[in-house]
Amino acid sequence: xxxxxxxxxxxxxxxxxxxxxxxxxxxxxxxxxxxxxxxxxxxxxxxxxxxxxxxxxxxxxxxxxxxxxxxxxxxxxxxxxxxxxxxxxxxxxxxxxxxxxxxxxxxxxxxxxxxxxxxxxxxxxxxxxxxxxxxxxxxxxxxxxxxxxxxxxxxxxxxxxxxxxxxxxxxxxxxxxxxxxxxxxxxxxxxxxxxxxxxxxxxxxxxxxxxxxxxxxxxxxxxxxxxxxxxxxxxxxxxxxxxxxxxxxxxxxxxxxxxxxxxxxxxxxxxxxxxxxxxxxxxxxxxxxxxxxxxxxxxxxxxxxxxxxxxxxxxxxxxxxxxxxxxxxxxxxxxxxxxx
Amino acid sequence: xxxxxxxxxxxxxxxxxxxxxxxxxxxxxxxxxxxxxxxxxxxxxxxxxxxxxxxxxxxxxxxxxxxxxxxxxxxxxxxxxxxxxxxxxxxxxxxxxxxxxxxxxxxxxxxxxxxxxxxxxxxxxxxxxxxxxxxxxxxxxxxxxxxxxxxxxxxxxxxxxxxxxxxxxxxxxxxxxxxxxxxxxxxxxxxxxxxxxxxxxxxxxxxxxxxxxxxxxxxxxxxxxxxxxxxxxxxxxxxxxxxxxxxxxxxxxxxxxxxxxxxxxxxxxxxxxxxxxxxxxxxxxxxxxxxxxxxxxxxxxxxxxxxxxxxxxxxxxxxxxxxxxxxxxxxxxxxxx
Numbered sequence: 264x265x266x267x268x269x270x271x272x273x274x275x276x277x278x279x280x281x282x283x284x285x286x287x288x289x290x291x292x293x294x295x296x297x298x299x300x301x302x303x304x305x306x307x308x309x310x311x312x313x314x315x316x317x318x319x320x321x322x323x324x325x326x327x328x329x330x331x332x333x334x335x336x337x338x339x340x341x342x343x344x345x346x347x348x349x350x351x352x353x354x355x356x357x358x359x360x361x362x363x364x365x366x367x368x369x370x371x372x373x374x375x376x377x378x379x380x381x382x383x384x385x386x387x388x389x390x391x392x393x394x395x396x397x398x399x400x401x402x403x404x405x406x407x408x409x410x411x412x413x414x415x416x417x418x419x420x421x422x423x424x425x426x427x428x429x430x431x432x433x434x435x436x437x438x439x440x441x442x443x444x445x446x447x448x449x450x451x452x453x454x455x456x457x458x459x460x461x462x463x464x465x466x467x468x469x470x471x472x473x474x475x476x477x478x479x480x481x482x483x484x485x486x487x488x489x490x491x492x493x494x495x496x497x498x499x500x501x502x503x504x505x506x507x508x509x510x511x512x513x514x515x516x517x518x519x520x521x522x523x524x525x526x527x528x529x530x531x532x533x534x535x536x537x538x539x540x541x542x543x544x545x546x547x548x549x550x551x552x553x554x555x556x557x558x559x560x561x562x563x564x565x566x567x568x569x570x571x572x573x574x575x576x577x578x579x580x581x582x583x584x585x586x587x588x589x590x591x592x593x594x595x596x597x598x599x600x601x602x603x
Numbered sequence: 604x605x606x607x608x609x610x611x612x613x614x615x616x617x618x619x620x621x622x623x624x625x626x627x628x629x630x631x632x633x634x635x636x637x638x639x640x641x642x643x644x645x646x647x648x649x650x651x652x653x654x655x656x657x658x659x660x661x662x663x664x665x666x667x668x669x670x671x672x673x674x675x676x677x678x679x680x681x682x683x684x685x686x687x688x689x690x691x692x693x694x695x696x697x698x699x700x701x702x703x704x705x706x707x708x709x710x711x712x713x714x715x716x717x718x719x720x721x722x723x724x725x726x727x728x729x730x731x732x733x734x735x736x737x738x739x740x741x742x743x744x745x746x747x748x749x750x751x752x753x754x755x756x757x758x759x760x761x762x763x764x765x766x767x768x769x770x771x772x773x774x775x776x777x778x779x780x781x782x783x784x785x786x787x788x789x790x791x792x793x794x795x796x797x798x799x800x801x802x803x804x805x806x807x808x809x810x811x812x813x814x815x816x817x818x819x820x821x822x823x824x825x826x827x828x829x830x831x832x833x834x835x836x837x838x839x840x841x842x843x844x845x846x847x848x849x850x851x852x853x854x855x856x857x858x859x860x861x862x863x864x865x866x867x868x869x870x871x872x873x874x875x876x877x878x879x880x881x882x883x884x885x886x887x888x889x890x891x892x893x894x895x896x897x898x899x900x901x902x903x904x905x906x907x908x909x910x911x912x913x914x915x916x917x918x919x920x921x922x923x924x925x926x927x928x929x930x931x932x933x934x935x936x937x938x939x940x
Contacts, residue, residue, distance in 0.1 A: 322844055354847030361845075366838035370937055371860040380856075381846050423936040439846065 269447055269479050270296040270319065270357075275332035277311075277318045284551040288314040288327070290503040293576075296447065301473060301480040303494030303511060305487055305526070309547055311503040312483050316449045320359055321349045337446070355385040358445035362452040364432035368424035374435055375420030378404040378442060385443035403442070411438040411468060430461035437468060444476055451483045466493055487526060491515055499523050502548055502558040505576065509583030519585035521563045557587070565589050612925045616918065623917040624677070624910065628670050631906050638662070638686055638904035660686055673910065682911035687903050692911045696893060700915075701786035702772055703885070703892035707877050709789070709808050710816035715870060718820045722827025722866070723859060726835060737824060744821025749880055753814040753887040760810060770889030773804045811888040815880050819873045826869045830862035837861075864934045871927035875920040 277289040289311040296302050304312045317323050319334055321341065334341040336357065341349060353359075361367040369377060382389075382400045389396050401420070408416035411434040424432055433453065440448060450469060454462035470493055473480050482494055490497050490511055497515075498508040499522065507520040518524045525543035545562035557563070557570040569588060579585040639656050648656075657663045661672065676683060682692040725737040760767040768774070773788055777800045784794050789808070792801035834840065835858055843857045881894030889895075893912060900908040932938050 320845055322841060324841075350847050350849065352847070353845055359842075359845040361838055361842055363838065367842040369839040369843065369857050369861070371864075371935065372857070380848060380852065384846070384848055384852075425937050436842075439842075443847075 267297045268295055269298045269337055270294065271333075271335045272315070272319065273333040273335075275315060275318055275334065276330045277314050277323055277327060277332075278330050279327045281326065281551075286550045287553070288503055288550060289318060292332075292500070292503075292505055294319075294498065294505075296479050296481060298446075299473075299477055299479055300495045301470070301482060301493055303490035303497040304481060304483045304500060305485060305490055305497060306500035307485060307547055309502075309550070310500040312500045313451055315500070316359070316451065316481060316483060320353060320357060320449065322353075322359075354381060354440075354445065355443045356445055357447045357449065358440040358443070359449040359451065360433075360436050360440045360453055363456040364436040365424065365429070365456075367436055368432060368439075370424060373421050373423055374408075374427070375401075375404060378407065378420070378439060381439055381442045407438040407442050408435065410472075411435070411441075412464075413438070429457060430464065433457060433461070433465050434468065437465070437472070441472060441476065441478075445478060447479045447481065448473070449481045449483070452485075453482070454484070454486070454489060462489075469493075487515065487530060499526070502553070503550055504558060504586060506559065506587070507579070507583075507585040509580065509585075513580065513583060517580075519579040519583065519590050520559075520587045521565055521589075522559050523585075525562075609925075612921070612928075616921050619921055620914060620917055623914060624674060625670070627910050627913045628666075628673065631904070631909055632666050632669075634904070636904050638906065641903050642686065660684070673907075677911075677914070682914075683907035685900075685905055685908045687900065687905045687908070692907045695896070695908060696912060696915065699891065699893045699896045702788075702890060703878075703881055703894055705787045705789060706808060706811055706815060706885070706890060706892060707874065707881065709812040710877055711819065711870065711874050713812055714816040714819040714823055714873075718823035719827050719859075719863070719866065722824040723831055723854065723862075725824065725828045726831030726862075727854065729832065734828075737828070741821040741824050744817045744824075747817065749814050749817070749883050750887050752817060753810070753884060756810050756814060757888070767810055768803075768807050772807050772891055773800065777803045811884050811890050814887070815877055815884045818880070819870070819877060822873060823866060823870055827862060827866045830865045831858060834858045834862045860934075864931060867934060868927045868931045871923050871930055875923045878916050878919060 272292060272294040275289050275292045275294075276287065279286040279288055288309075292311065292315050294302075294315065304315070306312045314323065314327070317327075318329050318332075319336075319341070321344075323329060329342065332342070336352070339352075341352070344352070368374070379400050382403055383396075386400075386403070389399050404420060405416045408419065413419060413431060413434060419427075424435070427435060433456075437453075448469070453469065454465055457465060466489060469480060469482075472478075482490065484490060494511045496509065497511045499506050499514070499520065501522050507514060507518065507523045509519075514523065515527065518527055522543070525541075528541045529543060531540050543562055548558060548561065555573045557566065557574045560566045560570050563570070574586050574588060576584045576586050577588075577590065579587075579590045638660075639653060639662065642656065643653065654663070661669060664672070673683070680693065682696075684690065685692045685695050688695050721737055725734045728734050757769060761769040773792075777797075778788075781788075781791055781795045781797060781800055783791050785791055788804040789801065792798075792804055840853060840858055843853045848857070878894070881892060882898050883894075884890065885892045885895035886898055893915075897909060897912045899905075900912070
């Protein structure tokens with residue numbers, strides 16, 4: 264493994280046993296996160312992007328379970344760790360923020376309590392002695408809240424989450440996630456629940472903290488615009504599989520997979536004023552008993568009988584890969600011409 | 604804000620109490636049986652003596668008049684004379700009340716202490732053998748009639764095993780020389796430094812308290828389990844896990860603190876229903892409390908006492924509901940009174 268790689272996921276398969284059959288939410292996903300980089304994960308609801316990283320955190324809920332795959336974080340195979348050791352890594356090495364801070368923060372505990380317990384669980388450099396320890400935790404909690412932009416943090420430690428505005432709550436959640444200075448932050452839809460103006464502020468904050476702490480960030484979103492602005496690389500997921508990955512600028516300028524093309528074409532843009540927005544036709548397939556073929560087949564304008572067998576990821580340019588057999592065909596090239 | 608709310612609650616008591624008094628008064632008056640006849644029993648009295656007795660306690664007046672006299676006196680906290688005891692009703696009730704309160708509190712504590720951990724465990728191990736046993740046990744707990752279950756317990760522990768007393772609050776010999784500071788025997792015996800008496804009182808209270816508390820235990824366990832299951836699915840529990848907190852901390856602090864909100868409210872309200880259970884349990888276990896007094900008073904048509912006791916029950920019930928509201932506010936920072 265290269266020294267630059269912080270997280271490497273290989274062949275991850277996470278399934279949910281339901282009455283309708285086995286739902287394969289994540290099917291053979293590979294992810295590589297380099298040190299210090301921001302990786303964007305894009306996909307619709309149900310594409311498996313959140314489940315992939317819940318698997319990384321070891322937080323897949325029953326009836327879900329990881330069936331196969333390797334999750335290596337900084338040389339440690341997380342799937343082989345004991346529950347105790349995994350718990351110690353969560354928060355300290357790998358942190359996560361959730362979509363809606365209002366539901367992610369405990370309504371019955373003050374912000375100060377929630378920060379303090381996090382620090383108490385993970386900081387090893389606290390001074391001995393009860394009082395000194397408490398004072399140090401308090402000082403660090405105030406420092407964290409101030410850093411994420413909460414004014415008069417000291418007075419607000421005793422307040423409950425509902426006493427803050429939506430943007431402030433999001434900042435508090437980020438402060439909580441980053442309190443133990445993790446090396447990897449998984450930000451699951453950090454802006455979806457926010458107003459547009461607050462969205463930009465929160466993303467700026469995450470970017471600034473990434474530079475400051477030298478951590479890697481995985482930004483899970485369904486907003487390609489967010490990815491374009493903040494991510495070094497992007498991974499597009501569809502129906503439990505990665506369909507395309509590569510450097511953000513290239514993927515957006517020259518999408519190789521018809522699904523990525525479709526996503527880009529369905530974004531309203533000033534340059535295409537007057538032209539109709541073209542949504543992708545059809546629906547994401549049910550993830551139960553999928554036939555062994557390209558999963559985008561039903562919705563793909565380029566599909567034919569050659570697509571009726573399992574498709575692997577294949578190289579699609581320097582540092583790029585895509586899950587489509589038509590990567591090199593003129594059709595693809597034509598398909599993306601409308602986009603620029 | 605809280606003060607106005609308190610005042611509001613106290614004002615709400617007025618129509619409730621008025622309604623309760625009318626109902627109790629009418630029901631007692633319409634119940635067949637004549638208190639004078641019951642008092643006379645087998646004695647031989649002249650018609651003149653009987654009429655005199657009737658006049659003495661005011662039963663010769665029309666019902667409506669009697670009601671308003673009762674109401675006028677009750678407003679001044681005068682509930683009249685107990686026919687049977689020939690003493691003020693208030694005195695008789697206050698004498699018996701501590702035993703009932705003591706029994707109720709112990710039953711409630713037993714219920715809380717067993718129901719909450721069981722409910723949490725059942726939720727955490729959902730669908731496990733433990734959860735199933737707890738569910739069936741809960742169903743039994745709610746549906747077993749107290750008088751039957753109490754007698755079963757008596758037969759086992761008092762008769763067969765002979766390790767617990769059959770009836771009463773304390774052995775007469777042991778109770779001598781104990782200064783009643785609070786009238787709660789469990790506390791008084793300790794205040795007097797009489798460990799032997801404390802143990803004796805404790806042995807007496809266990810069976811009635813367990814019997815009385817059983818349905819409440821079952822209900823609270825179900826409420827705790829349901830609330831916990833709901834809370835364990837929330838984002839903040841996932842986020843707490845993502846923070847790397849220990850399982851114990853997540854369960855008992857993050858989850859239970861939220862799950863307790865409905866549990867405690869239900870507990871406060873259910874305590875009111877324990878009062879009703881008291882009448883049966885106190886009769887089964889010969890517990891010298893208010894419940895048994897009321898049952899006996901109904902049998903002898905001791906109108907003033909029953910009326911006063913039922914009014915007291917109503918006040919306690921309404922106050923417990925108010926208390927449940929306050930607890931809910933304290934536990935749930937999102938709600939302000």
